Amino acid sequence: MKSGSNLEKVLVHGDFAVTGELGPPQSNDREVIVKKAKAYKGYVDAVNITDNQTAIVRMSSIAACAIVAGLGLDPVMQMTCRDRNRIAMQSDILGASALGIKNILCLTGDHQSFGNHPTSKNVYDIDSIQLISMVKGMRDDKKFLNGEEMKSEPRMFIGAAANPFADPFEYRVVRLAKKVAAGADFIQTQAVFDVPRFKRWMEMVRDRGLHERVYILAGVIPVKSAGAMRYMKNDVPGMSVPDELVRRMEQASDPKEEGIRICVETILQLREIEGVSGIHLMPIMWESVAPIIVERAGLLPRPEY
Amino acid sequence: MIVAEQKPVAEILRMIEGYRKILVVGCGTCVTVCMAGGEKEAGILASLIRMAWAREGRLGPLIDVSETTVERQCEWEFLQEISEKVAASDAVLSMGCGAGVQAMARMFEGKVILPALNTKFIGMPERQGLWTELCAGCGDCVLDRTGGICPIARCSKSLLNGPCGGSQNGKCEVSKDIDCAWQLIFDRMKSLGRLEALGAMLPPKDWSKNRDGGPRKVVREDMLL
Numbered sequence: 001m002k003s004g005s006n007l008e009k010v011l012v013h014g015d016f017a018v019t020g021e022l023g024p025p026q027s028n029d030r031e032v033i034v035k036k037a038k039a040y041k042g043y044v045d046a047v048n049i050t051d052n053q054t055a056i057v058r059m060s061s062i063a064a065c066a067i068v069a070g071l072g073l074d075p076v077m078q079m080t081c082r083d084r085n086r087i088a089m090q091s092d093i094l095g096a097s098a099l100g101i102k103n104i105l106c107l108t109g110d111h112q113s114f115g116n117h118p119t120s121k122n123v124y125d126i127d128s129i130q131l132i133s134m135v136k137g138m139r140d141d142k143k144f145l146n147g148e149e150m151k152s153e154p155r156m157f158i159g160a161a162a163n164p165f166a167d168p169f170e171y172r173v174v175r176l177a178k179k180v181a182a183g184a185d186f187i188q189t190q191a192v193f194d195v196p197r198f199k200r201w202m203e204m205v206r207d208r209g210l211h212e213r214v215y216i217l218a219g220v221i222p223v224k225s226a227g228a229m230r231y232m233k234n235d236v237p238g239m240s241v242p243d244e245l246v247r248r249m250e251q252a253s254d255p256k257e258e259g260i261r262i263c264v265e266t267i268l269q270l271r272e273i274e275g276v277s278g279i280h281l282m283p284i285m286w287e288s289v290a291p292i293i294v295e296r297a298g299l300l301p302r303p304e305y
Numbered sequence: 306m307i308v309a310e311q312k313p314v315a316e317i318l319r320m321i322e323g324y325r326k327i328l329v330v331g332c333g334t335c336v337t338v339c340m341a342g343g344e345k346e347a348g349i350l351a352s353l354i355r356m357a358w359a360r361e362g363r364l365g366p367l368i369d370v371s372e373t374t375v376e377r378q379c380e381w382e383f384l385q386e387i388s389e390k391v392a393a394s395d396a397v398l399s400m401g402c403g404a405g406v407q408a409m410a411r412m413f414e415g416k417v418i419l420p421a422l423n424t425k426f427i428g429m430p431e432r433q434g435l436w437t438e439l440c441a442g443c444g445d446c447v448l449d450r451t452g453g454i455c456p457i458a459r460c461s462k463s464l465l466n467g468p469c470g471g472s473q474n475g476k477c478e479v480s481k482d483i484d485c486a487w488q489l490i491f492d493r494m495k496s497l498g499r500l501e502a503l504g505a506m507l508p509p510k511d512w513s514k515n516r517d518g519g520p521r522k523v524v525r526e527d528m529l530l
Contacts, residue, residue, distance in 0.1 A: 082462070086509065108469040111461050111479050122462065126509045129466040133506065145509065163470030168491045174504055175467045182506060190470055237471040237478035 005102035017278025055115025080109025097154030136183030211275025331374035342400030378405025444514030
């Protein structure tokens with residue numbers, strides 16, 4: 001075991017993994033985290049906590065992860081390259097490990113112009129691939145990025161993102177291969193609505209044998225309304241949503257139920273694809289739907305190790 | 306070249322409030338080419354100030370706005386030529402880039418030197434009326450590995466190892482008006498038959514060459530006297 005995290009155990013054991021995303025509040029309210037995390041308990045293998053997503057200031061991922069770990073859940077700490085330089089990142093990785101956090105998701109980060117501090121200065125001292133390599137160096141070689149040795153290593157299960165729907169399409173698998181070579185243990189993809197395109201991407205992944213070197217968790221988002229589906233289609237960068245899904249949501253008498261149905265159908269299709277090791281649920285502002293989806297997709301009970 | 310644009314006139318007028326003799330100094334190099342601070346623009350700005358002051362009834366025998374232009378504000382020899390004019394003014398409004406303003410501030414001790422431009426970037430005119438940034442002056446050029454397209458200056462996140470997940474239809478996630486630098490790099494490397502080179506990881510950049518302690522210097526031992 002590289003980290004001994006629950007997520008790692010589930011994946012290594014060959015179970016189809018389920019992770020859930022949790023967005024911290026724009027406040028110091030611990031109870032928000034506790035409530036959201038408890039809703040996930042028993043339904044997911046790990047809770048993935050965002051790092052000031054869409055560049056909006058929220059409670060730090062590291063603090064929220066520590067709260068979640070205290071509840072007996074396995075947190076995945078997201079870390080973006082937008083807000084910290086290599087000094088702060090390594091410091092936070094050491095601190096996270098000391099707080100019992102065993103999974104990290106290395107991300108580029110949404111540009112600050114999307115958020116609520118658009119006049120801020122971004123950092124991007126290192127990029128997400130260099131971050132993966134840095135964490136791996138800390139864990140496996142007990143070395144800081146500058147080559148200096150450390151006494152005890154942060155044992156992190158290293159995750160990275162992949163977006164099969166962004167461009168240039170041809171380069172997407174090359175970028176995945178770079179992430180795997182840099183040291184990614186698992187991959188979390190952008191939300192899949194366009195299953196055919198995802199399947200094409202997975203073919204390219206398998207052609208390079210990458211599915212045997214990294215665990216791939218396919219992202220899914222349950223959508224509440226036709227408006228939300230249209231928003232995903234038109235306004236979220238790097239997202240591909242088929243017209244058919246927009247139509248289904250528009251024509252549904254119960255859009256929430258239709259959203260759940262679409263999400264469950266998608267999971268069932270993803271599960272059939274060779275090389276997909278699990279799903280990552282992103283119920284944006286709708287965490288309470290997670291148990292329903294996990295149950296209806298036949299993913300219960302979750303394994304215990 | 307260095308590309309700049311003029312500050313809003315209202316801001317310039319606020320800056321020169323309280324001074325009676327203003328010398329507007331244009332620069333004949335980069336800012337002339339990008340039409341922000343050359344001889345023509347210096348003349349127009351001086352006229353605008355005169356008109357604004359005339360409206361306020363401020364023009365009189367003791368009040369004066371004049372203009373002049375030097376070949377390059379960032380070289381001592383050209384600045385010497387305007388020493389007398391500078392000495393006769395209360396404040397100098399430089400239409401040079403940030404280097405020009407600072408060169409004048411060092412040359413003319415005890416004289417107030419004010420910037421009339423916002424210095425933007427190193428770039429080129431894309432077409433009439435449109436200039437684009439091309440170089441961030443990072444001090445450690447990677448263009449050999451990126452097909453002659455700079456990810457430091459042209460990617461919104463200065464990424465070194467390929468496009469982020471926000472690249473779509475050749476555009477950056479930040480705006481549909483911004484080309485994704487990594488799409489451009491990908492296309493260019495493809496046309497050069499060098500795509501396999503993009504599979505290699507570029508290591509973390511040495512940013513000490515970009516922003517070190519204090520101003521960066523270039524020293525040419527062979528040229529030092």
